[in-house]
Amino acid sequence: MKIGVLSVAAGFLLAAAHWVGYAAADEIGDAESGEKIFRKCASCHQVGKGAEHRIGPHLNGIFGRKAGTVDGYERYSEGLVRAGNDGLVWSLEKLHAYLENPKYLVSGTRMNFAGLKDQQDRADVLAYLRRFSDNPANIPEAQPTAVAPEVELSPEILALVGDPEYGEYLASECTTCHQRDGSDQGIPSITGWPEEDFVIALHAYKRKIRPHPVMQAYAGRLTEEEIAALAAYFAGL
Amino acid sequence: MKLNRRAFIGTGAAAAAALQAPNVWGAAHGRPKVVVIGGGAGGATVARYLAKDSKGEIDVTLVEPTRQYYTCFFSNLYIGGFRDLSSIAHSYGTLASEYGINVVHDWATGIDRDAKTVTLAGGAVLPYDKLVLSPGIDFVDGAVPGWDLNAQNKMPHAYKAGSQTELLKAQLESMPEGGRFAMVAPPNPYRCPPGPYERVSMVAHLLSQINPTAKILVVDPKEKFSKQALFEEGWNRHYAGMVERIGPDFGGDKVEVDPGAMTVTVDGVVEKVDVCNVIPAQKAGRICEIAGINDGNWAPVDGHSMVSRMDANIHVLGDATNQGDMPKSGFSANSQAKVAAMAIRGELTGSKVFPAKFSNTCWSLIDTDDGVKVGASYQATDEKIAKVDGFISQTGEDAALRKATYEESLGWYAGITADMFG
Numbered sequence: 001m002k003i004g005v006l007s008v009a010a011g012f013l014l015a016a017a018h019w020v021g022y023a024a025a026d027e028i029g030d031a032e033s034g035e036k037i038f039r040k041c042a043s044c045h046q047v048g049k050g051a052e053h054r055i056g057p058h059l060n061g062i063f064g065r066k067a068g069t070v071d072g073y074e075r076y077s078e079g080l081v082r083a084g085n086d087g088l089v090w091s092l093e094k095l096h097a098y099l100e101n102p103k104y105l106v107s108g109t110r111m112n113f114a115g116l117k118d119q120q121d122r123a124d125v126l127a128y129l130r131r132f133s134d135n136p137a138n139i140p141e142a143q144p145t146a147v148a149p150e151v152e153l154s155p156e157i158l159a160l161v162g163d164p165e166y167g168e169y170l171a172s173e174c175t176t177c178h179q180r181d182g183s184d185q186g187i188p189s190i191t192g193w194p195e196e197d198f199v200i201a202l203h204a205y206k207r208k209i210r211p212h213p214v215m216q217a218y219a220g221r222l223t224e225e226e227i228a229a230l231a232a233y234f235a236g237l
Numbered sequence: 238m239k240l241n242r243r244a245f246i247g248t249g250a251a252a253a254a255a256l257q258a259p260n261v262w263g264a265a266h267g268r269p270k271v272v273v274i275g276g277g278a279g280g281a282t283v284a285r286y287l288a289k290d291s292k293g294e295i296d297v298t299l300v301e302p303t304r305q306y307y308t309c310f311f312s313n314l315y316i317g318g319f320r321d322l323s324s325i326a327h328s329y330g331t332l333a334s335e336y337g338i339n340v341v342h343d344w345a346t347g348i349d350r351d352a353k354t355v356t357l358a359g360g361a362v363l364p365y366d367k368l369v370l371s372p373g374i375d376f377v378d379g380a381v382p383g384w385d386l387n388a389q390n391k392m393p394h395a396y397k398a399g400s401q402t403e404l405l406k407a408q409l410e411s412m413p414e415g416g417r418f419a420m421v422a423p424p425n426p427y428r429c430p431p432g433p434y435e436r437v438s439m440v441a442h443l444l445s446q447i448n449p450t451a452k453i454l455v456v457d458p459k460e461k462f463s464k465q466a467l468f469e470e471g472w473n474r475h476y477a478g479m480v481e482r483i484g485p486d487f488g489g490d491k492v493e494v495d496p497g498a499m500t501v502t503v504d505g506v507v508e509k510v511d512v513c514n515v516i517p518a519q520k521a522g523r524i525c526e527i528a529g530i531n532d533g534n535w536a537p538v539d540g541h542s543m544v545s546r547m548d549a550n551i552h553v554l555g556d557a558t559n560q561g562d563m564p565k566s567g568f569s570a571n572s573q574a575k576v577a578a579m580a581i582r583g584e585l586t587g588s589k590v591f592p593a594k595f596s597n598t599c600w601s602l603i604d605t606d607d608g609v610k611v612g613a614s615y616q617a618t619d620e621k622i623a624k625v626d627g628f629i630s631q632t633g634e635d636a637a638l639r640k641a642t643y644e645e646s647l648g649w650y651a652g653i654t655a656d657m658f659g
């Protein structure tokens with residue numbers, strides 16, 4: 001009896017050690033396949049020894065870094081820098097979200113890329129990129145076990161037609177900070193956006209994928225209809 | 238859930254419509270009249286939203302004695318030298334010219350709830366269908382022994398902005414070298430929970446530039462205060478050794494002042510000071526008492542519509558209310574005003590009524606580019622306005638985030654003042 005119990009415990013310990021150990025890093029995706037997928041990025045990004053900034057910044061050491069802060073790259077969008085200041089750090093989860101649809105994380109990002117819709121493709125390219133970051137065992141937020149979120153919004157959510165009258169009432173809560181005339185002083189303008197971008201952005205706050213505590217709190221209690229109503233109202237301003 | 242997602246809005250609105258009073262004003266009655274008392278964060282906002290969204294269907298009168306409203310928000314930044322006084326002054330011209338609001342510069346001195354009229358100091362009598370009170374705060378008599386309103390020039394409160402704020406700043410600027418500034422902080426609940434401590438920060442900022450050996454004494458009846466860890470971290474970092482705070486464990490709740498002798502006595506120990514800012518305990522603006530809608534020091538309201546629990550034809554906003562979890566802030570008053578405007582329009586013109594949502598964020602500046610914030614979202618329950626979700630800046634945040642937070646507050650100031658005054 002006693003021996004049996006012990007061996008189960010030992011087995012568990014072994015499994016646990018394996019789980020957090022280096023070998024597990026492979027589970028993030030297939031880096032070999034990721035190297036091929038990276039060709040889609042290579043028109044804008046370099047990675048590896050001697051990588052330089054091109055249209056986009058080089059991607060060495062991207063895991064665990066604050067967004068928009070690679071030395072020497074001067075063309076970051078205001079949105080990405082703001083997201084970094086708000087607390088966006090490139091964890092596996094956030095990278096998945098950004099690569100799935102860059103606008104999901106950063107409205108007005110300069111990364112003009114439609115996104116990798118296939119979860120496996122993203123996992124593979126990220127496994128490849130991680131070879132050029134520090135030893136992942138040292139980066140808790142880059143743990144391969146982090147669950148990759150499915151960020152894409154369902155077509156039904158995107159197709160919801162908002163009630164602009166309701167939107168107008170809800171918007172009165174936004175205009176305490178975001179000015180209705182679209183001027184932008186320390187707080188971004190939210191008027192005249194394409195409705196879909198607006199919906200994507202609010203859902204990303206609601207699900208706490210985008211940083212910023214104020215927006216997370218406000219968006220967190222908006223329903224899908226309410227988000228659609230706001231989008232309809234602001235798009236019409 | 239998925240099936241009736243769309244239906245929800247419809248049903249919600251229908252249910253709300255069924256709840257609202259059935260009698261929508263007919264043409265025979267003339268345009269329904271709303272009188273708003275107080276042209277501050279709550280009153281200016283509600284007047285503007287009523288006029289704007291009813292598109293002329295409601296006759297809105299705003300009663301406010303002053304022609305220039307100085308926002309208390311950012312008045313501490315004026316003390317610190319980050320804003321000039323004219324940048325926090327606002328007038329009512331646009332509300333009158335663009336929104337057709339009848340702005341009357343006078344004091345409301347009487348309310349007859351049966352006749353539904355308001356009497357002004359100048360003698361005019363204004364009839365109303367709905368009355369909104371947003372008179373802010375007054376001070377509780379005798380709250381700080383030795384101090385009353387007659388002493389406000391020797392020991393300013395600067396808790397209603399304008400000449401009081403200017404006076405406090407002038408006194409600080411002419412303080413002797415190495416002199417001592419004292420603040421008597423208020424007990425809960427009071428207007429702007431972080432306000433006194435943002436003020437300490439801004440006074441410290443000013444003094445560290447013009448009088449670096451000066452000292453600051455805060456006498457506080459409260460054990461804890463808003464954003465305490467953030468303020469204390471900031472004071473240590475930027476103004477080391479300048480600020481001393483006496484809490485209730487050392488007699489901060491047993492304080493007396495002598496404005497003639499310029500002394501503050503804390504638990505029997507007499508302290509000589511050069512400038513003294515007394516912020517007494519507070520209550521709803523006096524007109525609420527006159528209207529007879531208070532319970533204790535504050536006017537209780539129903540969070541679904543901000544209607545007074547004492548009178549279905551009176552709505553109360555902002556600092557004067559007892560509503561539940563929201564702090565007394567300009568942001569809160571502005572947020573409540575929009576809920577009230579929607580509810581009043583629903584009753585008077587039959588427009589759609591949606592479920593009340595509220596929010597608040599209070600930014601504070603600790604030193605140049607070192608901004609912090611605290612805030613939450615709220616919803617109405619039958620019992621009170623209840624907090625849903627909150628957030629607060631963290632100690633040890635990096636300089637870029639603190640700067641971004643400060644810049645956010647500039648955006649907010651521009652946003653809320655445009656939302657109030659058009």
Ligand SMILES: Cc1cc2nc3c(=O)[nH]c(=O)nc-3n(C[C@H](O)[C@H](O)[C@H](O)COP(=O)(O)OP(=O)(O)OC[C@H]3O[C@@H](n4cnc5c(N)ncnc54)[C@H](O)[C@@H]3O)c2cc1C
Pocket residue numbers: 274275276277278279280300301302303306308309310311312313343344345346371372373374395396397428429432433436522523524554555556557565566567568569570598599600
């Ligand atoms: C130092 C300081 C800093 C602050 N900082 C912030 C901040 O950063 N953010 C924030 O959100 N809030 C802040 N506040 C709080 C904010 O100023 C108040 O919560 C807000 O102004 C409340 O709005 P209100 O409409 O209730 O009252 P008020 O804005 O005070 O308006 C009341 C108005 O009613 C008028 N009035 C009173 N009685 C009568 C009468 N009988 N007849 C006619 N008119 C009358 C008064 O003249 C006044 O103009 C701060 C306050 C202080 C003191």
